[in-house]
Amino acid sequence: MTTEADLVRERIVRMQQLAGEEVNPDLPRDPWEPRWRIDAAWVEFECGCRAERCMILHGAQAYDPVIFRGQAQQAVYDYVCDRHAPGMNKYVHYGHFVDFQQWKRARRAILMGKVEGK
Numbered sequence: 001m002t003t004e005a006d007l008v009r010e011r012i013v014r015m016q017q018l019a020g021e022e023v024n025p026d027l028p029r030d031p032w033e034p035r036w037r038i039d040a041a042w043v044e045f046e047c048g049c050r051a052e053r054c055m056i057l058h059g060a061q062a063y064d065p066v067i068f069r070g071q072a073q074q075a076v077y078d079y080v081c082d083r084h085a086p087g088m089n090k091y092v093h094y095g096h097f098v099d100f101q102q103w104k105r106a107r108r109a110i111l112m113g114k115v116e117g118k
Helices: 004-018 085-093 100-111
Strands: 036-038 042-045 050-054 074-079
Touching: 004 036, 042 074, 074 100, 085 100
Parallel strands: none
Antiparallel strands: 036 042, 042 050, 050 074
16 A cells, blocks of 8 residues: 555655656665655655645745645755755745745745734
């Protein structure tokens, strides 16, 4: 029986393949290869990045850091590791945020439907 977590794992592997990344379990592992753990509420990456899973996004914009945007199961970043923070800061800057922390304070709860939009 295929679980939701299995479907998400398959999507991640397909994304790697589409990006031209080789996915071969017999090759030595790259220390920064994305490895993850998925449960009912979270997608947690080995590097420390973490995103909360959700079914519906409220007012999502192109600069919002969302995994699987537009899919039935999506996830909104809650924490970004030191290695990925510079790239994430650049990403949210398109929404005129200084860094991920400022974006998180201003947007994350709204996206997740935990507060009313402004």
